[in-house]
Amino acid sequence: LNMLKADVAVPIPIDTPLTYLIPSELQESIGVGTQVVVPVRNKVVTGVVCDVAPHEGDVAGLKSIREIASAPRFASELMKLARWISEYYIAPIGEVLGAMSPPHPRLRRVYRLLRKPGSLELEIMRASHPEHVCVLEALSGDRPLTLETIRRKTRLKGIARHLGSLEEGGYVSHQVFAGKRRGRRTKSRADSPPVDTELDSGFQLTQEQSEAYEGIAAAIDRGRSATFLLFGVTGSGKTEVYLRSIDHAVKKGRRAVYLVPEIGLTPQIMDRVRRRFGDRCGVLHSRLSSGERYSTWADIQSGRIDVVVGARSAIFAPVENLGVIIVDEEHDASYKQQESPRYNAREVAIVRAKEAGAVVILGSATPTIESYHNAVTGKYRLHELPERISGGDLPAVSVIDMRTTRDESPFSKEAQGSIGASVGREEQILLFLNRRGFSNYVQCRECGIVPRCRNCQVSLTYHLGRKVLRCHYCGYAERGWETCPKCGGTNIEYVGSGTQKVEEYISENFAEVSCVRFDRDSTRRKGSAESLLSDFSNGLVRFLVGTQMVAKGHDFRKVGLVVVVNADVSMNLPDFRAGERTFQILTQVAGRAGRGEVPGKVLIQTFNPDHHSLAHAACHDFKGFYEQEVLMRRDLRYPPFSRLARIVVESRRQESAKRAAEGFVSVAKALRDESIPGLDVMGPSRAPLSKIRNNYRWHLLLKGEERKSLSPFIRRCLRELDSRRLAEAARFSIDIDPQVMM
DNA sequence: AGCACGCCGACT
């Protein structure tokens, strides 16, 4: 008897795939990558076959694969990528494949009323189990309901239990139901605009654009993987280089993936791609319905699509014969997924390209220090696009020293004057405030100094309870300041979050013109972002007050003045990348000014006018910023001179979280050996967000010299911790190459 | 993740 078994990765957070028998009638059609329907406990889920092997010994204890799922099979290239992600990012393989899959038909348990209780039965039930009556009432509508719906209708807890006893009593029954997939939508070819290659490609490329394009095209022809960094200010024509490179690949019979940070905010890019490639392009993003997403996915897999545009997860598009991957705005934080699997699409792109023999183009006006370093050291190939194509000069930027401001207004005298003058000239004004100051930092109002950790250079966070300043990387603590150690001043400010004063100030002082706020809160509703922005771009609204979101991509033609209300908030986040983030965001915001015929002016208000992020952003000098930042990174052994991993430990009880985190540190120190060069363990300490949803959070940082040794070492530590029972009541989450330290 | 099992306080 030659039975076959399959290891199936299921979408639950367990470390290993589960083993199932393959029914003989399915043996022919199941291989690695096949998506199958399998029972897990009392549910059925869709999983992916990771391995097929002959099964020896008895069959007892093994369940069988139910059927082959309707979703198509994963190509071996993507299976290999999934394995790499799972190992490198220490994420369960089932979750990785789940993130890579198109939406599955939802398999759920539905409950149905079998028999109504008689009136006497009902009385007894009402007396003994009133919840049961509730549940039966919810089910009385004849339609089978899911657990979730019943829970919502009855607003009861422990629904499963009640249903169990009702089922036993013969009142209800359940069955497993596969939600039907909506039929594949046939895309109407009429609504896609005609392909119009002439319109864009008619332009003469600049010298630098041609050089970049020639280099990329040659690399695509060679068919060996290479990574390019396209470094150019906004408006320098990066997009045209991307599009020509894609065009070149497509003409050679290859395909392309084009990643953008947030597709919702960049409709122009989609338009340009559409115009160029017609219906041979497809979009993948989070706002698609599952039907739309599935149909695009199927179109990609069947080869009907040459160019896939999308956000982070589009890096998993089942594109065959990949020739080029674009990562636009490569510095953007949204490429890193902040929940498991915590992958970085930029890194995944490079790994995938290596496997496929494809070329990666990273593009940015403000590259990450890591990417620029790789370009400088020759790991990537660097191409610069130094000038704005359309002419338009970069705006004049002035840094305003707020230490001289004494009053309560959010604006300095100078800014007030500029705003007034700008309103007088009927220009539009963008007020940028970075409200995401979750963490309270301390600052001397007189000299502007902010206390920083002597070991880690990150700003210290003030803790009201104990009145101490604490480092969230290493745990270092000192007493809170009463006088400034530098200038002796006594005006020490505890800077909190939120500066809504701005909107108030504007409506009080400029009541005659309208002002709109643009941030996560005001744009939550679908479509509201678009309508707010169009009100601003067509001139209905004079002031736009916004956070990060306004800095991205929008092309406002009539903005004459940009004011950065408080540049210090992002500068003083307890994060070693705070300076880099500040530089990026300031450069982007400044880029919003002077894009049309109005010459732009940018004001940056700060208590720290000498900070290198500000100084270099003010003169549009990325390289100067890089040179200085890289010194700090080298000095303190931060990336790109090391690799980081962050371990977050969570528990309901403060003590267990702390103990488990300390346990990890002691295990890591005990297990360190020459297999993990340059290992450095920092912490443990309270995480900056030290309590979330009643869970206490501690964290620690590991530094290592090389990329490949850190993850296996962490896995060894976790196993050891488990076997020594040091992790009781605590959960670990691992963030490899962390981008944020909250 | 979800869900069952099992151990403890508040009610008939």
Added chain:
DNA sequence: GTCGGCGTGCTC
């Protein structure tokens, strides 16, 4: 005594 709260452990 039971009901139902949450902590712990397993899913082939």
